[in-house]
Amino acid sequence: MLALSLDMGGTHIACAVVDDEHIRASRTISSAGAASLEALLPQMEQTLRTLLQEANANASSCIGMSMGFPGIIDIRSGRIISTLKKYEDAKELNLDAWCRDAFGIPLRIENDARMALLGEKHAGAARGIDDVVMMTLGTGIGGAAMMQGRLLRGAHSQGGCLGGHFTVNWRGRKCACGNIGCAEAEASGWSLPQIIREDEGFEESSLSQAEILDFRMLFEEAQRGDALAIATRQRCLEVWAANAVSLVHAYDPEVIVMGGGVMQSGDVIVPYVQKHVQSYAWTTWGTPKVCAAELGTDAALLGAIPLLNEDLV
Structure with missing residues (x-):
């Protein structure tokens, strides 16, 4: 089961193609000095396309994209409620529409610490x-x-x-x-x-x-x-x-x-x-x-599959 995964750090963005409990391909891009998240979207898109090629996969084979974001997120509506002074324009962006336009798949956004916990539960120290x-x-x-x-x-x-x-x-x-x-x-x-x-x-x-x-x-x-x-x-x-x-x-x-x-x-x-x-x-x-x-900086990326498979109630 494949997914695209993003982990939005304060000065960098980790991008990956995730295959269940494993990362097939990953790369980190700098976000230091960026004027806005919107300005970074083309680079994020190109990096993910490159990673799909490296992983010998295509976007249509992915169940979706996850984004771990350093803020307060309403996952049900897909809204970023608070950016905690990082990527402050994110509250105004329709990131799901960007994802669907770029890759034809849905996007789920969640707080980055929750994503790390999902990753550790799925493939790390909290397994089982x-x-x-x-x-x-x-x-x-x-x-x-x-x-x-x-x-x-x-x-x-x-x-x-x-x-x-x-x-x-x-x-x-x-x-x-x-x-x-x-x-x-x-x-x-x-x-x-x-x-x-x-x-x-x-x-x-x-x-x-x-x-x-x-x-x-x-x-x-x-x-x-x-x-x-x-x-x-x-x-x-x-x-x-x-x-x-x-x-x-x-x-x-x-x-x-x-x-x-x-x-x-x-x-x-x-x-x-x-x-x-x-x-x-x-x-x-x-x-x-x-x-x-156990998973270090990969934890939030590996939270992608459980997040995308979660039945939201």
């Missing part, structure tokens, strides 16, 4: 699990939830996909969403530099010499014994673990899948979060398993 949540750690903290084998979407399409916006510190930092003390405000890629620079020990830390303050640098310097890096890493682990407990209490999963770029340090993160969940999550049946995502 019907009750699962996903927490993605990167520039922000994303989330998605599946209950009894169906994605949670809610009346306003926000259900389950604001997993980084549980309050973990009600006297904490202001989040980009307007709330106080969200997990994302306390321990994400965009908040990390400010958290580090505001610490009174910053000038004495090796982190003060870093050109880029990101999680890779943080974990490396913590491993080398830098005091500020160790303390900040511990803070982040505690925030992520507390957020995981909130996900358990909210959605009753059997498995928590953790993904995103920060999971390059998954050997440190997963055991810490698992121990915290075991100690503090209130469940009547046992302890949810915490595991790292």
Whole structure:
């Protein structure tokens, strides 16, 4: 079963021809500096046509196209409700009409974290699990939830996909969403530099010499014994673990899948979060398993087949 698949990142767009649980052909194009999503559509179309040729396939053999989008999506109407300041003209575009005109197949659009969860359920770490949540750690903290084998979407399409916006510190930092003390405000890629620079020990830390303050640098310097890096890493682990407990209490999963770029340090993160969940999550049946995502950047692309086959109700 074939499908075309798109994963709309903030600075790049991953394009692929998907064959059930496998990617036949893929390519990434840059979206950095693009004036609009509409301006990128011709390049997206040409890239997908090239990939179809590489995969020895044609559009008519595909069941449809999926698009993982970084925003709030009403999948039933195919509308992009909120772009979260990325591809802001997307709300005005008829992307299904573009897809049908270009390839003669239907398009389904879904939030990118939900797409990643579908991919992990279909072909990765959540295979065979019907009750699962996903927490993605990167520039922000994303989330998605599946209950009894169906994605949670809610009346306003926000259900389950604001997993980084549980309050973990009600006297904490202001989040980009307007709330106080969200997990994302306390321990994400965009908040990390400010958290580090505001610490009174910053000038004495090796982190003060870093050109880029990101999680890779943080974990490396913590491993080398830098005091500020160790303390900040511990803070982040505690925030992520507390957020995981909130996900358990909210959605009753059997498995928590953790993904995103920060999971390059998954050997440190997963055991810490698992121990915290075991100690503090209130469940009547046992302890949810915490595991790292298996599919990496391919997860959202591999969500195409289950999304296109989903019976929307």
